[in-house]
Each structure stands twice: as C-alpha cells, then as structure tokens.
Amino acid sequence: MKLVVNGKSVEVAVPPETPLLWALREEVGLTGTKFGCGAALCGACTVHVDGQPKRSCVTPCGDVGDKPIITIEGLASGEVLHPVQQAWVEENVPQCGYCQAGQIMTTVALLKTKPQPTDDDIDAALAANLCRCGTYPRIRKAVHRAAELLASKAAP
Amino acid sequence: MTSDWSRRGFLHGVLVGGGALALAACGGGQKLRVEHADQTGELVANLYITVLASGRVALIVNKAEIGQGVSTGYATLVAEELEVPIDHVDVHYADSNKSLRVSNGMQITGGSTSIFEAYVPLRQAAASAREMLIAAAAQTWNVPAKDCRAVAGHVVHGGNKLGYGELTKLAAHHDVPKKPPLKAAKDFALIGKTDRRIDSRGKIDGTGIYGIDVHVPNMCNAYAIFGPTFGAKPSNLKADRAKQHPGVIDVIAFDWGVAVVAEKYWQARAAAADVDVTWGEGVLHRLDTGKLAAALNAHDRPGAVVADHGGDVDDALAHAEIKVGGTYEAPYLAHAPMEPNNATVHVTDGKAEVWAPTQSPTIAQAFVAHALGIGMDDVTIHVTLCGGGFGRRALGDACGQAAQISAHVKRPVKLTWTREADMTQAWYRPIYNAKVEGAVRGNKVTGANIRLLSQSIVLSGKPYFGAALTALPGPLARMVTDAMMAVFSTNSFGDVFATEGIANTPYRFSAFKLAAEPVQTKMPVLFWRSVGNSVTGFIMEGLVDELAVAAKQDPFALRRSLLPANSRQTRVLDRLEKLASWSTPPPNHVGRGIARHFCFETEVAQVAEVELIDNRIRVNKVYCVVDCGVAVNPDIIKSQIEGAIIFGLSAALDQQITLVDGVVQQRNFDTYPVLRMHEAPEIVVEIMPSEERPTGVGEPGLPPIAPAVANAVCNLTGVRLRRMPLQRAWNERGAT
Numbered sequence: 001m002k003l004v005v006n007g008k009s010v011e012v013a014v015p016p017e018t019p020l021l022w023a024l025r026e027e028v029g030l031t032g033t034k035f036g037c038g039a040a041l042c043g044a045c046t047v048h049v050d051g052q053p054k055r056s057c058v059t060p061c062g063d064v065g066d067k068p069i070i071t072i073e074g075l076a077s078g079e080v081l082h083p084v085q086q087a088w089v090e091e092n093v094p095q096c097g098y099c100q101a102g103q104i105m106t107t108v109a110l111l112k113t114k115p116q117p118t119d120d121d122i123d124a125a126l127a128a129n130l131c132r133c134g135t136y137p138r139i140r141k142a143v144h145r146a147a148e149l150l151a152s153k154a155a156p
Numbered sequence: 157m158t159s160d161w162s163r164r165g166f167l168h169g170v171l172v173g174g175g176a177l178a179l180a181a182c183g184g185g186q187k188l189r190v191e192h193a194d195q196t197g198e199l200v201a202n203l204y205i206t207v208l209a210s211g212r213v214a215l216i217v218n219k220a221e222i223g224q225g226v227s228t229g230y231a232t233l234v235a236e237e238l239e240v241p242i243d244h245v246d247v248h249y250a251d252s253n254k255s256l257r258v259s260n261g262m263q264i265t266g267g268s269t270s271i272f273e274a275y276v277p278l279r280q281a282a283a284s285a286r287e288m289l290i291a292a293a294a295q296t297w298n299v300p301a302k303d304c305r306a307v308a309g310h311v312v313h314g315g316n317k318l319g320y321g322e323l324t325k326l327a328a329h330h331d332v333p334k335k336p337p338l339k340a341a342k343d344f345a346l347i348g349k350t351d352r353r354i355d356s357r358g359k360i361d362g363t364g365i366y367g368i369d370v371h372v373p374n375m376c377n378a379y380a381i382f383g384p385t386f387g388a389k390p391s392n393l394k395a396d397r398a399k400q401h402p403g404v405i406d407v408i409a410f411d412w413g414v415a416v417v418a419e420k421y422w423q424a425r426a427a428a429a430d431v432d433v434t435w436g437e438g439v440l441h442r443l444d445t446g447k448l449a450a451a452l453n454a455h456d457r458p459g460a461v462v463a464d465h466g467g468d469v470d471d472a473l474a475h476a477e478i479k480v481g482g483t484y485e486a487p488y489l490a491h492a493p494m495e496p497n498n499a500t501v502h503v504t505d506g507k508a509e510v511w512a513p514t515q516s517p518t519i520a521q522a523f524v525a526h527a528l529g530i531g532m533d534d535v536t537i538h539v540t541l542c543g544g545g546f547g548r549r550a551l552g553d554a555c556g557q558a559a560q561i562s563a564h565v566k567r568p569v570k571l572t573w574t575r576e577a578d579m580t581q582a583w584y585r586p587i588y589n590a591k592v593e594g595a596v597r598g599n600k601v602t603g604a605n606i607r608l609l610s611q612s613i614v615l616s617g618k619p620y621f622g623a624a625l626t627a628l629p630g631p632l633a634r635m636v637t638d639a640m641m642a643v644f645s646t647n648s649f650g651d652v653f654a655t656e657g658i659a660n661t662p663y664r665f666s667a668f669k670l671a672a673e674p675v676q677t678k679m680p681v682l683f684w685r686s687v688g689n690s691v692t693g694f695i696m697e698g699l700v701d702e703l704a705v706a707a708k709q710d711p712f713a714l715r716r717s718l719l720p721a722n723s724r725q726t727r728v729l730d731r732l733e734k735l736a737s738w739s740t741p742p743p744n745h746v747g748r749g750i751a752r753h754f755c756f757e758t759e760v761a762q763v764a765e766v767e768l769i770d771n772r773i774r775v776n777k778v779y780c781v782v783d784c785g786v787a788v789n790p791d792i793i794k795s796q797i798e799g800a801i802i803f804g805l806s807a808a809l810d811q812q813i814t815l816v817d818g819v820v821q822q823r824n825f826d827t828y829p830v831l832r833m834h835e836a837p838e839i840v841v842e843i844m845p846s847e848e849r850p851t852g853v854g855e856p857g858l859p860p861i862a863p864a865v866a867n868a869v870c871n872l873t874g875v876r877l878r879r880m881p882l883q884r885a886w887n888e889r890g891a892t
C-alpha cells in the first residue's frame with residue numbers, strides 16, 4: 001500500500017492492520033517516531049494524519065490510506081527548525097528526549113487551533129503525552145515561547 | 157535520514173572503537189602519537205581528547221547520556237580548559253574499553269557521580285592538550301611558552317595567531333604535561349555560565365539514535381514473550397502457525413522466554429499472537445505483596461543495630477511525655493523509562509558486537525559473555541542514546557537475550573521488549589517497612605529509634621549478578637565480580653543501599669538508634685533513582701516532622717536545632733525559608749510541608765504547597781534549594797532537580813508494583829501512572845553559590861519530595877500519611 005509521509009509518496013509492503021508506527025519506523029525508515037507503550041497510553045508515537053495528532057502505535061495503516069502524514073522528521077525546513085522545535089531548544093526542554101517527538105507533534109497541532117494557548121489549553125492538549133524525565137514545566141514554557149515565535153513569524 | 161549505524165563516520169570508529177584509545181592507553185604513547193599525527197593531523201592528547209586537523213575537538217564521553225546532561229557537562233569542562241567555543245566540541249560516547257573502567261573498576265553511569273568524578277581529571281586532560289598546543293606554537297614562533305595564550309581555539313602571542321588545527325602535528329611531539337595548570341574559578345568563562353544543552357538537536361528533529369533505532373546491515377528483529385511470573389521457563393512450544401507468518405525466521409525457546417524472530421519487528425509482533433507455550437513456576441513462589449506487607453508489619457524482631465549515635469534511646473522513649481511515630485512503608489517500584497528495554501547484537505565466531513542503550517558497558521559485556529559462554533574481551537558494546545535510565549539500564553539482560561538469539565539465527569538481531577515486558581520483567585526498587593519511634597519531653601526532642609526492614613539489593617542480586625558474573629572464566633570475571641561487590645560495599649546486613657540516608661543522617665539526636673534486617677524474597681531488585689534514599693528520606697523527614705508537631709516547634713527551627721550549626725544543611729534551610737516566604741502563612745486551603753535530605757554529597761531541601769481537590773492530593777508548587785558545590789551547568793542542574801521532583805512525585809503519590817501469586821499486576825501506564833502535564837507543580841529551584849567540588853545532581857532532588865508532600869498533607873488535614881503511595885494511603889486513611 002501507499003503512504004504519503006512528509007510530502008512524499010512511499011510504497012510499504014505491510015498488511016492493512018499493521019500499526020502505522022511500525023510502518024514508519026521499519027518500512028519508511030523514519031525512526032524519530034518512538035515506541036513507548038503500544039496502547040495509546042503515552043503519546044511517544046504521536047504523528048499527524050490529515051493534520052490531526054494520532055497515536056501511530058494503534059492506528060492501522062489501512063485506516064490512513066493516502067491521507068497526508070507528518071512525522072517529527074517533516075517539521076524542519078532543511079537546517080531551519082520549526083518554531084516549536086526552536087522553542088524546545090531555547091528552553092532546554094529535552095532530557096532523555098525519547099518522548100519529545102510526541103510532545104512536539106502534539107504541540108504543533110495545538111498551536112494550529114489555538115495560536116495563543118492558555119495554561120489550561122496546554123494541560124488539555126498535552127495531558128496524555130507522558131514524560132518520565134519530568135520536563136513538563138519546560139514544555140509549558142516552550143509552548144508559550146513557540147506561540148510567540150509563530151506569531152512573530154506570521155507578523156508582516 | 158540515517159539510522160544506519162554502519163554509516164556513522166569513520167571518525168567514530170577510529171576514536172571510539174579503539175584506535176585513538178589504544179594509542180592513548182599505550183605505554184609507548186609518544187611514538188604512536190607522532191605517527192598518528194603525521195598520518196591524520198590529529199593530536200590524540202589522551203584517552204578522552206583528540207584535537208582534529210580541522211581544529212575541532214573530539215571528546216570521548218565515558219558515560220551514557222540518559223538525559224542527565226553529561227554530554228553538555230563534560231563538553232563544558234573540556235571547552236573551558238582547552239579554550240575552545242563549546243560548539244567546537246563533538247561528543248562521542250565511549251565503547252566498552254578496559255582502559256575506561258574508571259568507576260569502581262567499571263564503565264558505569266550511576267550514583268550521580270559523573271561531574272563529581274570528572275571535574276578535575278577531565279579538566280586536566282583538556283589542559284594537557286592546551287599546553288601541548290601552546291608548546292607547539294611557542295616552538296613555531298621561537299618564543300617562551302609562558303608568553304603565549306590559548307584563546308578561542310587559537311594560540312596567540314603578540315601579533316602571532318595559529319589555529320589549533322595548524323598545531324596538532326607539532327604538538328604531538330611535545331610531552332604530555334603531568335600536572336597542567338587549571339584555570340582559577342574567577343577566570344571561568346563557561347563553567348557556571350553555559351546553559352544551552354548541546355544534545356537537544358537530535359532529540360527534537362528525530363535524528364538522535366536510541367537503542368531502539370539502531371540499524372545494522374542484514375539485521376533481523378525479535379519480539380520476546382515472557383512468562384507470567386519472573387523466571388518462568390517455557391516448555392511445549394508450539395510455533396507452527398507463527399512460523400507460517402510472512403517474514404518469520406524462527407521461534408526459539410530459551411530459559412528466559414520465547415523469541416519470535418522475523419525480518420521486521422511488526423512481523424514478529426504479529427506472529428507472536430500465534431505462539432502457544434506452557435510456562436513453569438518461576439522463582440517468585442507465588443509472592444503476594446499484600447501478604448508480604450502484612451508480614452512485615454507484624455514482624456517484631458529488633459534486628460541488628462547498624463547505627464547508634466549515642467544516648468539511651470530506650471530511656472528517652474520510656475520517659476517521653478509524647479511519643480510519636482508509626483510504621484512507614486514503601487512499595488516495589490518499576491523504573492519504567494520511556495524507551496522499552498532493547499538491544500541489538502551480532503554474534504560471529506565466538507565474538508559479539510552489541511549496540512545498546514546501556515548505563516554500563518562493563519555489565520552489559522558480562523551479561524553477553526555469560527549468555528554465550530565467551531570471554532568479556534570478546535564482547536564489544538556500542539553505547540547509544542538512552543530513552544531514560546534511572547538505574548534500570550545498569551543491567552544487560554536484554555543484551556544477553558539478544559546475543560543468544562543472534563547466535564541461534566546467525567544474523568544481527570534487534571530485540572525489542574514490549575512495555576508490558578518492561579513493566580513485568582523489571583528489576584524493582586525494593587519494598588521497605590520501618591517502625592519509627594520518637595520521644596519528646598518538655599517540648600524538646602529526646603530521642604528516636606528506627607527499625608528497618610528492606611529487601612537487600614546486594615543479597616537479592618547475588619544469585620542473578622552472580623550467575624551473570626561469577627560464572628565467567630578467567631581473571632576478568634573475578635575483576636568484575638570484585639568490582640560489583642566493591643560497589644555493593646557492606647555494612648550491617650551487607651547493604652549500605654538499604655540504610656543510606658538514615659545510618660549517616662546529619663541530624664544529631666541526643667539519643668538515636670537504627671536497627672535493620674533484610675527481607676528475603678526472590679523478587680529481582682535494583683538501584684532506582686536515589687536508591688535507598690528514595691525511602692529513607694521519607695522515613696527521616698516524616699519522623700522529624702512528627703517530632704516538630706509534637707514539640708510544638710516550627711519545622712524549620714526544629715530541624716536547625718538538630719543539625720550542626722552553620723552547616724551546609726542549615727544554610728540551605730535558611731535560604732529555603734526565604735525562598736518559600738515561610739513567614740507568610742498560606743491560605744486556609746493550602747498545606748505546606750518541608751523536607752530536606754543529604755545524599756550523593758549534595759544537600760537538597762524543599763517546601764511543597766499542597767491542597768486537596770475532590771480528595772486528590774494536588775501539589776501546586778515546590779520550592780527547592782540545592783547545594784551541589786560548583787554548578788557547572790546551572791540550568792541543567794535545575795532541569796535535573798525539576799525532573800527528580802516530578803519523577804519522585806509520580807512514585808510518592810501513585811505508583812506501586814504489586815504481585816498476586818507471583819504475577820506483577822501493573823502492565824502498562826494505565827495501571828502504573830506517571831505524573832502528567834496538568835498534575836506537575838510549578839517548581840522554583842535555587843542553587844547555592846559554592847566553590848566546593850561539584851557533587852551529585854541527578855538523584856538528590858528526589859528524596860525530599862515525598863516527605864515534603866506528606867508533611868504538607870498533615871499540615872493541611874492533621875492526617876499523618878506514613879505509607880507510599882500517598883494518594884492510596886489518603887484514600888484508605890482510617891481503615892485498618
């Protein structure tokens with residue numbers, strides 16, 4: 001079957017019930033999307049499908065079809081980081097870093113619908129993205145910082 | 157996008173794989189150093205530092221980056237003394253290497269020791285390279301070396317200026333200085349100032365390679381099926397249907413479980429559903445944690461006295477006007493790092509090459525050597541990024557398993573555990589039970605007595621570590637075994653890890669006694685972030701808070717009265733009292749609690765502000781003051797403390813591993829909850845200014861949080877919670 005990942009069409013030889021996570025990691029070769037729980041409990045595997053954040057570990061490839069998929073590898077433009085990634089670096093967010101692809105993908109989706117999120121918005125959007133290193137206070141700061149960066153980018 | 161390990165640069169292979177290391181470790185280093193420099197333009201200054209012909213610096217970090225920031229910390233130390241911008245330093249994580257077994261005879265990341273260990277030697281290593289480059293420039297210009305200065309990757313003298321890359325060949329001819337001068341603290345440009353982590357990029361753009369991301373040519377994948385209880389052996393394997401799945405290479409029963417091997421992990425995972433197997437009894441003998449806890453509560457033997465700080469405790473208790481205390485309890489805990497256990501191994505001709513997210517290449521070598529019946533020298537470990545560690549990755553269990561699978565299928569194989577395997581086949585923080593008594597007379601503390609029961613990591617680990625380590629042939633095995641046992645240094649009942657934080661408490665009671673006794677079960681137990689301190693801090697600070705309430709004293713004042721005057725402890729308390737605005741009472745719906753603890757040579761004190769919302773303990777804010785000596789990277793220290801508080805809060809409030817009939821009841825994050833974004837408190841961290849040698853940071857932030865919260869709950873409600881997890885204790889308060 002065909003997947004459209006980060007703007008490119010990729011042929012993957014997997015049965016339709018195969019979780020998108022493993023097709024991305026093993027067939028497309030994009031390992032930035034992480035396996036954490038296999039049961040949509042931790043958010044480490046979050047990618048965008050048709051602009052919506054999805055838990056790729058429980059999303060069958062067959063349900064995705066040719067809807068556009070964006071992974072963590074698809075955010076930056078060459079060497080230029082996405083503003084959310086930039087904010088993550090500025091706030092020294094990552095510790096082990098394993099969950100951060102999922103945190104970032106969830107945040108990118110949040111900022112599309114809420115460009116100036118409140119703390120409550122952040123709590124609601126990221127409540128199911130677990131971080132064992134405890135980077136939540138920095139993630140919160142980085143989300144606000146990313147909103148600033150996006151706003152200044154959008155300004156004429 | 158490359159996740160192919162084989163495509164990592166040549167440099168990595170030369171430096172980390174042994175070329176430069178062998179060279180630097182070699183006794184006749186000078187001749188080799190010159191030859192190497194002539195051929196490559198690289199100055200291999202020592203085991204850790206190579207200055208490249210480009211002028212960039214290759215730094216071999218002999219620690220795992222488990223999120224604690226060691227790569228930035230070590231790069232800071234080196235850039236400071238070598239006088240290069242920190243972004244000129246490229247970090248390479250060291251492979252297993254005998255010359256690098258510098259931590260208790262091992263290569264290991266743990267015990268909050270990385271900066272403590274490296275602060276002087278790594279700066280000396282960098283200063284050596286600097287002095288050699290200066291000597292080369294001085295020779296070039298025919299001027300005294302003492303008149304030359306190293307500045308931003310160059311050596312300068314008057315109007316002369318040469319980049320390091322232009323000096324490496326000549327520098328190799330100069331002697332390695334034995335005692336190069338180190339910069340004075342007042343001249344530090346980076347230490348205490350550098351805050352930006354150098355390892356963020358790969359962690360936010362998907363390019364960082366964790367163990368689970370390793371790809372080597374011709375690699376296949378394995379999915380492990382484990383029995384329902386620890387140590388259960390498989391029999392009657394029926395895998396015919398599984399073997400018919402596309403891509404499946406083999407289904408193999410080992411002592412430890414069944415491996416389903418396929419070209420791709422998703423194929424192995426799908427085929428595993430069609431494996432049928434019978435499981436043996438395992439080693440836990442139907443262990444039931446409910447019954448175990450009851451037995452520990454009922455246990456009334458006094459135990460061996462392991463610390464007696466003087467005074468007559470019995471007399472103090474007999475003459476107390478008020479006696480405080482009760483039974484403090486803590487459950488088994490899993491580390492549950494976000495990256496499930498995994499390893500990639502290629503076995504060929506009696507040798508094994510391993511890629512793994514490991515905290516200890518030496519222990520990983522031992523596990524693989526034991527699993528294959530080969531020598532440790534025949535095992536090479538490549539260390540990847542680690543998706544969390546917290547102590548769990550000190551073991552090499554997945555490495556040993558993957559090695560056996562690779563030997564069987566005769567291909568490189570990556571073994572990836574499921575989350576459920578990671579949770580149920582873990583090596584857990586031991587359970588604790590402590591009977592605590594404190595005596596107050598005339599509003600003064602007159603004594604305290606603690607009787608501690610805990611499963612010993614040393615005694616419990618011996619059969620497992622022993623199997624992995626002592627069975628090895630040759631003197632290497634004995635060396636590693638001795639090193640392990642040296643780490644497991646003994647006191648009392650053979651396990652300092654059980655009593656640390658109480659036996660060595662800085663509190664000076666007029667009478668104080670600690671007795672301890674090991675709990676013997678076959679449950680595998682291991683170091684868990686801050687080890688014994690994760691519970692002993694809870695016990696001591698609960699006791700001290702109980703004493704403060706009974707003696708009608710302010711908890712800051714009482715602690716000061718029990719601590720050495722003008723000590724690290726009291727200075728941290730003084731600072732915390734101001735930071736938390738302690739003199740201003742909180743609103744009625746908020747409780748405040750204090751706790752402090754000294755471990756890994758670092759003093760940490762915290763105030764937690766707590767409220768109860770629909771019977772849920774909600775921690776709103778935590779103030780924290782840390783004294784860890786010189787703060788090399790202040791913002792990384794703050795992030796470690798924040799992380800330790802949140803990691804500790806997950807455990808303090810909610811986490812427990814329970815067993816019924818030997819079966820772990822928690823299998824994933826739905827039943828083993830991790831604190832979430834909306835539950836994380838606001839955290840304010842202050843670091844005490846210091847010129848003392850840097851001490852531990854990764855772990856010391858954890859022990860105070862549980863008692864600070866329990867003490868805050870008592871402050872708010874009058875209910876003393878002595879059992880973790882606290883939320884469960886709160887829910888069951890009053891029940892017998």
